[in-house]
Amino acid sequence: MLKSLMRSPALQKLSSAYDHLPRRDQRAVQLLAVALAIVVVIFLIWRPAHQYSEDAEARAKAAAEAAAWLEVNLEQARQLVSSGQNSPAQRVDDSRSLMSTVTVSAQEAGLSLQRFEPSGEDKMRIWLDNSAFDDVARWLETLAEQYGIVVDQAAIDRAGEPGRVNVRITLSS
16 A cells, blocks of 8 residues: 555655755755654644543542532431421422522522423423533522422533533422
């Protein structure tokens, strides 16, 4: 394959032009070829691999932190469930008050609901785009603790920036 590549007319023409260059220019072309090879290796191989490695480390660290948090709070959650102390201070009774509670509390939390719709008598689907994950988590915790509104289904995807997420959630009262 290399022999057939070397026999190609375009490569023979380049080789001939290179051979006719003065020695000093040939040396400059060689140095440029080496510099180009280094740049290609750095930008097409090393940097993407390094970025992937850093991203993987960050994901592993976040997963370890989440696992540690879950481990610490698991017993407390079990105690609350078994003791029946999970009844909220204010109870949401119908779909209209569920919608108003969710929209008002989202606004108070600094979140902008992209879309929301009722889903049966005691459920509601909401969409949040490019929201701070910490703000969403705090808001969902507030909904559960103060109003007894819990997450029935959730899909959380990473948005473009670190710490930002796109969220699709079904809430239930």
